[in-house]
Structures are given as C-alpha cells and as structure tokens.
Amino acid sequence: MKVEGIEPDIQIQALLAKHYTSAGLNEKAEIVLKEIEGENLKENRWQCATLIRLYTNMGKADEVERIWKVCESKAGIDDCLAAVEAWGKLKKIDEAESIFERASKKWKLNSKNYSVLLMVYANNNMLKKGKDLVKRMADSGTKIGPLTWIALVKLYIQAGEVEKADSILLKAIHRYNVQPMFSTYMAVLWQYAKRGDVHNSEKIFHAMRT
CATH class of the missing domain: 1.25.40 (Serine Threonine Protein Phosphatase 5, Tetratricopeptide repeat)
Known part of the structure; x- marks a missing residue:
C-alpha cells in the first residue's frame, strides 16, 4: 500500500498484524507492530491497548509487559481491560486480577x-x-x-x-x-x-x- 502512496491507518495495520500472526508470519507482524508503536509510545498512549492485544496473540509476554509499563501510570479503562485479558491468556492470573482490582476502584x-x-x-x-x-x-x-x-x-x-x-x-x-x-x-x-x-x-x- 505504501508503494502506491497509501498510508494505512491503525485499524488496517492492526488487522494486517492479526492476519500475519494467524498465518504464523510473526516477523512480518512485528514489523507492523513497530510501525503502529512509532518512535515514542509515550506520545501515542492511545495505541497501547491495541498493541497489548496484538502482542498477546503472538505470545510475547515481555512485549506486553513493556507496553503496559508505558501506559500504566495513565492507563484508561480499555488499556486495563486489554491487560487483564492479555495476562489471562498468558496464564498470569495474579497480574490480571491486580489490574482488574485497580480498574474497579477507579471506575464503575x-x-x-x-x-x-x-x-x-x-x-x-x-x-x-x-x-x-x-x-x-x-x-x-x-x-x-x-x-x-x-x-x-x-x-x-x-x-x-x-x-x-x-x-x-x-x-x-x-x-x-x-x-x-x-x-x-x-x-x-x-x-x-x-x-x-x-x-x-x-x-x-x-x-x-x-
């Protein structure tokens, strides 16, 4: 798409990464995820939930933890729920419960x-x-x-x-x-x-x- 002068938006990039992962093309998926993340994730915190979910699909616990640490201090409810779901899939139940409790105290x-x-x-x-x-x-x-x-x-x-x-x-x-x-x-x-x-x-x- 870029060759044709079309810049894919975040939804298209996320869908592309998901399809790459489903096909076992993790290297291609990671390239797309790095493009989504950009050069400074702290300035693009709104990408965190998407990145957490996509890295979870790849089984990349270290990357999930890295992304979560970036957004943790100012995490929104979608970030928290993405992290709960992620840690559950990665069999880290204590982490999932801890983040859920944090969310339950902050929001109804x-x-x-x-x-x-x-x-x-x-x-x-x-x-x-x-x-x-x-x-x-x-x-x-x-x-x-x-x-x-x-x-x-x-x-x-x-x-x-x-x-x-x-x-x-x-x-x-x-x-x-x-x-x-x-x-x-x-x-x-x-x-x-x-x-x-x-x-x-x-x-x-x-x-x-x-």
Whole structure:
C-alpha cells in the first residue's frame, strides 16, 4: 500500500498484524507492530491497548509487559481491560486480577467489563473464582448481560459441569431474553454429543432454532 502512496491507518495495520500472526508470519507482524508503536509510545498512549492485544496473540509476554509499563501510570479503562485479558491468556492470573482490582476502584464497571475477568477464569478452569466474581457483580447491583452469560456457560463447561452450563444457557434465553452466540450453543451441544446424549443434544439443537 505504501508503494502506491497509501498510508494505512491503525485499524488496517492492526488487522494486517492479526492476519500475519494467524498465518504464523510473526516477523512480518512485528514489523507492523513497530510501525503502529512509532518512535515514542509515550506520545501515542492511545495505541497501547491495541498493541497489548496484538502482542498477546503472538505470545510475547515481555512485549506486553513493556507496553503496559508505558501506559500504566495513565492507563484508561480499555488499556486495563486489554491487560487483564492479555495476562489471562498468558496464564498470569495474579497480574490480571491486580489490574482488574485497580480498574474497579477507579471506575464503575459494567457487566461487559466484569466479563473480561470472568472469561479469564473460564479459560483457565477456575470455577470457584468465577462464581465468586458473579456473586460480587450481583452484590454490587451490576446487571448481568449477554457476555456474562456466555462466560458463565463456558466456565461450567470447562469445569466439566455440562448440565449446569445447559441450565444457565436456557435460563439466559427464557428468563432474561438473552440471545446467546452460536458458539455458546455449540459448546454445550458438543459436550452432549461426546456423551452420546441424544435427548439433550436435540434439546439444545431445537433451542438454537427458536
């Protein structure tokens, strides 16, 4: 694009880096990330969340930590949530929790914000911590939104409690009129299919169609 005199914006660069990473072309991805970062990241702090997410996709914990240290003192909520998600994916749960607590003291968090940490717990099979976080949401008066239900379903599936995941999914649909993502249905359906449970597989399949 540059050869043709077109300067790609941050969204295009981020998308390009993501595709390079998915294709295993990490060297090309890093070149793009350095272009996004520019010569002085402190003057481009608004790039931090994007860089944190992209370096996480590459498994570059050192780079995630470097970027976070640049923006930490003046981090916005998106920076904090990007870091929570990043450290969760990189299996550094203590760091994820610490940053989340910092954010919760600075801002009034909504269910979407809570869902970031809840998904960290789901992806790391930490059922008790996930349940405690949901209780904390309820105690604070935070309304449970669609992303929270999705994370809850995954949390119980990862813990091997497919019936509980099924119950939560149907409760979200019928009581709270939540429309789950297709992948959420499939996660429960796949667990029943692996068991050879035809009845419950059909039940989930019919729920998907309604």
